[in-house]
Amino acid sequence: MKLFNSLALAACLVLPLAACKKEEAAPVERAPVAAPTTDDKAAWQAYLSDQVPRHMDGITAQPYVYRVPANENPDDPEEYNRLLDKAKMDVARGIVKGNILAYAGLDPTKTADLVVAAFETVTPDTMKGVRVVYIGDNANNDRVRAAVEPAGVEYVFVEAK
Numbered sequence: 001m002k003l004f005n006s007l008a009l010a011a012c013l014v015l016p017l018a019a020c021k022k023e024e025a026a027p028v029e030r031a032p033v034a035a036p037t038t039d040d041k042a043a044w045q046a047y048l049s050d051q052v053p054r055h056m057d058g059i060t061a062q063p064y065v066y067r068v069p070a071n072e073n074p075d076d077p078e079e080y081n082r083l084l085d086k087a088k089m090d091v092a093r094g095i096v097k098g099n100i101l102a103y104a105g106l107d108p109t110k111t112a113d114l115v116v117a118a119f120e121t122v123t124p125d126t127m128k129g130v131r132v133v134y135i136g137d138n139a140n141n142d143r144v145r146a147a148v149e150p151a152g153v154e155y156v157f158v159e160a161k
Contacts, residue, residue: 067105068083068110070105091151097130108139123151124151125150127152134156135160
């Protein structure tokens with residue numbers, strides 16, 4: 001009997017606590033990583049690892065991320081040309097719904113040039129459901145938008161800051 005009374009008392013004490021729901025803390029959005037002020041690959045990797053996920057809502061595939069080098073790399077003088085070829089090939093082969101393409105670099109004009117060149121030969125309305133994110137400056141925003149929107153993509157401009 002003593003055991004029953006102890007268990008009943010414990011249940012009376014625990015039940016109100018179990019029924020009391022902890023108020024869940026609202027998710028705290030992290031402050032954005034600042035855009036790098038140099039052409040350092042590691043700094044751009046960190047920046048893009050912060051920026052790209054902010055635009056992945058509704059995206060179901062791994063992102064295509066293009067970090068456009070601002071300067072010619074003396075150790076790899078063909079780095080930009082290979083990236084340009086890859087960007088053109090990726091878009092020409094066809095990007096399907098649920099994908100995101102993100103372009104960024106220290107030189108926003110050079111980045112915009114790469115985007116425009118990559119989309120030169122895309123057939124209109126063949127990339128519906130694809131999101132293109134240009135991380136650059138306002139001066140090149142309209143030019144990039146004009147190059148990518150005929151493909152039917154959802155265009156997102158992010159000012160690099």
